[in-house]
Amino acid sequence: xxxxxxxxxxxxxxxxxxxxxxxxxxxxxxxxxxxxxxxxxxxxxxxxxxxxxxxxxxxxxxxxxxxxxxxxxxxxxxxxxxxxxxxxxxxxxxxxxxxxxxxxxxxxxxxxxxxxxxxxxxxxxxxxxxxxxxxxxxxxxxxxxxxxxxxxxxx
Amino acid sequence: xxxxxxxxxxxxxxxxxxxxxxxxxxxxxxxxxxxxxxxxxxxxxxxxxxxxxxxxxxxxxxxxxxxxxxxxxxxxxxxxxxxxxxxxxxxxxxxxxxxxxxxxxxxxxxxxxxxxxxxxxxxxxxxxxxxxxxxxxxxxxxxxxxxxxxxxxxxxxxxxxxxxxxxxxxxxxxxxxxxxxxxxxxxxxxxxxxxxxxxxxxxxxxxxxxxxxxxxxxxxxxxxxxxxxxxxxxxxxxxxxxxxxxxxxxxxxxxxxxxxxxxxxxxxxxxxxxxxxxxxxxxxxxxxxxxxxxxxxxxxxxxxxxxxxxxxxxxxxxxxxxxxxxxxxxxxxxxxxxxxxxxxxxxxxxxxxxxxxxxxxxxxxxxxxxxxxxxxxxxxxxxxxxxxxxxxxxxxxxxxxxxxxxxxxxxxxxxxxxxxxxxxxxxxxxxxxxxxxxxxxxxxxxxxxxxxxxxxxxxx
Numbered sequence: 006x007x008x009x010x011x012x013x014x015x016x017x018x019x020x021x022x023x024x025x026x027x028x029x030x031x032x033x034x035x036x037x038x039x040x041x042x043x044x045x046x047x048x049x050x051x052x053x054x055x056x057x058x059x060x061x062x063x064x065x066x067x068x069x070x071x072x073x074x075x076x077x078x079x080x081x082x083x084x085x086x087x088x089x090x091x092x093x094x095x096x097x098x099x100x101x102x103x104x105x106x107x108x109x110x111x112x113x114x115x116x117x118x119x120x121x122x123x124x125x126x127x128x129x130x131x132x133x134x135x136x137x138x139x140x141x142x143x144x145x146x147x148x149x150x151x152x153x154x155x156x157x158x159x160x
Numbered sequence: 161x162x163x164x165x166x167x168x169x170x171x172x173x174x175x176x177x178x179x180x181x182x183x184x185x186x187x188x189x190x191x192x193x194x195x196x197x198x199x200x201x202x203x204x205x206x207x208x209x210x211x212x213x214x215x216x217x218x219x220x221x222x223x224x225x226x227x228x229x230x231x232x233x234x235x236x237x238x239x240x241x242x243x244x245x246x247x248x249x250x251x252x253x254x255x256x257x258x259x260x261x262x263x264x265x266x267x268x269x270x271x272x273x274x275x276x277x278x279x280x281x282x283x284x285x286x287x288x289x290x291x292x293x294x295x296x297x298x299x300x301x302x303x304x305x306x307x308x309x310x311x312x313x314x315x316x317x318x319x320x321x322x323x324x325x326x327x328x329x330x331x332x333x334x335x336x337x338x339x340x341x342x343x344x345x346x347x348x349x350x351x352x353x354x355x356x357x358x359x360x361x362x363x364x365x366x367x368x369x370x371x372x373x374x375x376x377x378x379x380x381x382x383x384x385x386x387x388x389x390x391x392x393x394x395x396x397x398x399x400x401x402x403x404x405x406x407x408x409x410x411x412x413x414x415x416x417x418x419x420x421x422x423x424x425x426x427x428x429x430x431x432x433x434x435x436x437x438x439x440x441x442x443x444x445x446x447x448x449x450x451x452x453x454x455x456x457x458x459x460x461x462x463x464x465x466x467x468x469x470x471x472x473x474x475x476x477x478x479x480x481x482x483x484x485x486x487x488x489x490x491x492x493x494x495x496x497x498x499x500x501x502x503x504x505x506x507x508x509x510x511x512x513x514x515x516x517x518x519x520x521x522x523x524x525x526x527x528x529x530x531x532x533x534x535x536x537x538x539x540x541x542x543x544x545x546x547x548x549x550x551x552x553x554x555x556x557x558x559x560x561x562x563x564x565x566x567x568x569x570x571x572x573x574x575x576x577x578x579x580x581x582x583x584x585x586x587x588x589x590x591x592x593x594x595x596x597x598x599x600x601x602x603x604x605x606x607x608x609x610x611x612x613x614x615x616x617x618x619x620x
Contacts, residue, residue: 090209090228122228123258147232149210150225151194 006033015039083133084141084153091122093154095144105155109137117155120148135159162186162236162261162480167201168226169241172534172551173458174201177239180472189233191226193219195542200534207233214544220244223251230260237261237479239472243546246455247323249274263479265433265454266377272429273452275320277358279429283449286428288421291440291448293360304341304359305334311361317341319348320356323453325395327351330362365600366440367406368392369447371422372463373435374474376484381426383419384467385493387436387459391588393511393604398581399588400459401498402466405559405597411445418447423488425449434460434475443600458501458551461532465497465555495555496562500570500589502533502550504541506579515543519577524569528555528562541578549580563595 018026018039027036087093095103095118105117111131118129139156142148165181166189167174174190178201181188190205195214202208209229212219219225221244230238238260240246249270255262264270273279277296284290292311297320298304308315308331317340319327329344331337341357349355372384388404389397407415422437429452436457438450460471469486478484505511521537533550535541541549554569556562570586588594591607 090211090225090232092232122224123231149229150212150219151210 006030006035011035011037082138082156082158083135085117085129085131085133085155085157087120087148087150087152087154088129089120089122089127090149091120091127091147093142093144093146093148094119094121094126095140097126105131105137105140107137107140110160111135111137111157129154131155131157133157133159162476164189164206164233164235164237165263165476166191166226166230166233166235166238166260167205167241168220168238169244169246170196170199170201170220170534170545172532172548173241173456174199175204175534176532177241177472178204180470180476181239183470184473184476186476189229189235191220191229193544195544198539200536200539209233214542216244216545223248223254226251227254227258227260230255231258235260237263237476239263239475240455242455242457247453261479263433263475265375265431265435269375269429269431270454273431273454275354275356276318276322276451277320277356279425279451280358280449282428283425286424288425288449289447291360291363291450294358296358297356298341298359301338301341304337307359308334308337311359313337314362314364316360316362317344317357318360319344319352319354320358321352321354322348323352325392325397327357328395363440363442363448365602366390366442367404367600368397368438369404369407369418369441370436370438370453370457371419372457372460372471373422373426373431373437374471374478374484374486375426375432375435376478377432377481378483379427379430380484381423381431382484382486382488382491383422383437384463384469384471384491386415386418387462389459390599390601391594391603392601393608397459397501398604399498399500399585400462401496401559401562402462403493403496406441408559409597411441414441414445414447421447421449425452433478434471458548459499461530461551461553462497462499465530465553466493466495467491468494495557496559497553497555498559498562498566499551499553500566500585501548501581502552502573502575502585503547503581504549504578505547505581507581507584509579511581513543513547514579515541515547516578517541518575520574521576522572522574523550524552524572526569528565529553529569530555535575549575549578552585559597563589 024039112134113132115131116128117131119126120129135157137155138158141153164187167177178188188205190202190208191211192202193212193214211225211229238255245251249267252262252267280290294307314330314332317329327348329340331340344357345355368389369386371386375381386404387400387402389400391399418439425437434456436453439447441447464471504514506514517540523531530553535549554562554565556565567589573582593599
């Protein structure tokens with residue numbers, strides 16, 4: 006995959022508000038992740054043909070400091086980010102209803118999910134008052150520190 | 161066989177560990193703080209998990225987050241590298257209780273060497289000389305004065321939980337002793353969470369000689385020869401070499417003696433995996449045990465180059481329960497290796513750290529040149545961590561050969577965008593005393609204070 010291809014993909018992503026893009030071909034794999042305010046992006050390229058990692062081209066490298074509460078200028082939404090590492094669960098148990106779905110109204114103290122780490126279930130609070138507009142992680146998937154979990158339109 | 165290992169570190173050592181894993185066909189998981197998302201170790205690992213914001217206390221030192229990352233990626237073992245949690249016995253215990261192998265000494269070995277005062281007592285019992293000093297933690301001013309009187313000034317006050325050259329103060333008389341005693345305790349509490357200090361005779365212009373050891377879980381210990389790390393600035397090593405020119409030039413018989421003393425101490429501690437036993441040697445060939453570093457060390461490459469043995473790979477195999485593949489007689493030291501640490505610091509401005517974006521980066525190569533680094537063109541060095549960006553190691557058939565090669569390699573090394581200590585290392589390489597192998601730990605201060613400044617300036 007060449008730099009011009011990567012640049013073309015990034016432009017397409019920006020134009021169509023796509024935040025994450027992954028492409029796997031016969032001999033290479035690329036994953037691009039866009040920050041919402043356009044400032045933070047990460048590139049992961051796994052090219053099995055060449056074993057030498059390519060230094061990040063300048064326009065794609067992430068800034069040293071991530072913004073604390075990224076807010077998309079276009080839509081005014083706030084992200085609820087994971088404060089820990091673990092497995093993401095949308096409900097207190099497999100039989101229960103989800104804590105939060107698209108359209109659920111939340112306030113700062115509302116529990117929106119559980120993240121399980123080392124057999125301990127941790128309740129994740131919204132910390133924002135508003136309405137859930139997007140659920141970003143599938144039930145049962147692992148999450149890392151800072152990973153966006155939900156999008157909320159603040160009220 | 162481990163299927164997957166999590167590397168609980170960053171920078172060049174994380175790259176080193178990932179390489180050893182790849183060569184063993186073991187999959188790797190990198191953990192990283194938010195400012196390290198573009199770091200080389202993240203790029204090289206098979207998986208990467210963000211574990212927190214920049215400060216180490218909220219990321220690389222967070223046991224809970226590292227264990228969580230290990231759980232969701234289902235690793236078999238964790239390699240802690242050096243610094244950070246590598247000598248944290250509690251972390252090693254948590255790993256074991258979560259069924260994750262800790263690649264390093266056993267918790268028991270760690271606790272029998274848990275701090276410097278305990279280690280001194282163990283060495284003394286094993287019959288190895290230690291610098292005269294207190295028997296344990298010095299509890300109060302009165303005791304401090306008595307000990308200083310008994311062993312004679314000058315003395316050194318050291319934090320029992322200190323490491324990496326930090327937490328040490330020298331006193332030449334009673335008033336300065338009392339002042340230093342209290343300052344050292346406060347500093348130790350702040351830096352290491354443990355205000356305990358002990359007192360040792362300060363040996364002027366010592367030579368720092370350390371022995372690399374390896375131990376398996378059957379109790380077998382071997383040593384892989386010495387490294388001479390006497391070239392230091394403010395107790396931070398700058399240059400290391402193997403074998404030691406001091407031992408070669410003056411005290412050949414000491415090599416075996418010190419090696420055997422190191423093994424004796426390791427056996428007394430029931431040590432396993434890789435470690436380093438530190439000694440100081442004075443100008444008369446007297447050697448004294450200092451401490452045991454219970455981890456792989458920054459300067460491990462020079463031992464690798466002269467013995468032909470991959471130490472990080474050995475760590476992984478030993479952690480898997482494999483026995484030592486070598487007996488003491490199998491270890492042969494061939495040739496000479498030198499390592500220069502390259503820091504992002506300005507040697508012309510009191511070695512002020514120089515973080516920032518590396519614009520152009522060209523590292524030396526060719527026969528007998530090895531570079532262990534995480535740096536690359538376009539990489540932004542964050543200000544949050546230590547300033548070492550690279551280790552340049554040259555090997556030659558003898559010391560002269562390795563020195564000339566290091567000169568050649570340093571002259572090729574090009575880094576722009578940040579300041580580095582490359583020119584300073586060149587000045588040391590060309591110093592006549594260094595070339596003769598005549599130096600002690602006061603070498604750098606003398607160099608900086610002396611007439612060599614114009615030589616350093618010439619290089620930029």
